[in-house]
Amino acid sequence: MCNGLNALPPRDLWPNIVPTVRALELLQEEVEAPISLVSIYRSPAYNSCVGGHSQSSHMRFEAVDFVVVGTDTKPSDWAAILRDRRRDGNFEGGIGAYNSFVNLDS
Numbered sequence: 001m002c003n004g005l006n007a008l009p010p011r012d013l014w015p016n017i018v019p020t021v022r023a024l025e026l027l028q029e030e031v032e033a034p035i036s037l038v039s040i041y042r043s044p045a046y047n048s049c050v051g052g053h054s055q056s057s058h059m060r061f062e063a064v065d066f067v068v069v070g071t072d073t074k075p076s077d078w079a080a081i082l083r084d085r086r087r088d089g090n091f092e093g094g095i096g097a098y099n100s101f102v103n104l105d106s
Contacts, residue, residue: 008069009041013061014062015030017041020064030081031068038101039065057094063105073094075102 008019017040022097028035042050042058057063068078079097086092093106 002046003044005049006041006046007043009061010063013041015063018060019091020093020104023085023104023106024064024066026085026090027068027078027081031071031073033071033073033076034069036067036069037064038067057105062093064066065101065103067101069078075100078102 004106024035039058040063041061042056043051044059047056047059052058058065066078067075075097079095079102082095082102086095091106093104094102
């Protein structure tokens with residue numbers, strides 16, 4: 001139903017994802033496992049189609065939904081690690097743990 005509605009992010013948004021990627025790198029170093037990106041940039045049309053929030057950070061290329069693969073850990077574990085790194089001052093942003101993935105924006 002939403003196929004074909006998404007697009008690559010506009011070039012002027014590319015710098016926006018850098019802080020989020022840096023936060024993911026901190027997580028990856030700690031869990032020592034691959035991170036699979038589930039959702040990153042969403043065009044406004046795609047975001048609307050998938051039921052995303054009207055002000056979603058995904059549309060500004062500032063957010064990522066992800067899973068850690070190949071470990072026994074779960075989204076609440078990944079979120080806890082990120083919250084610790086955020087509290088340590090490594091990045092600013094939001095962290096949302098869901099049943100099967102984590103949303104991170106910065």
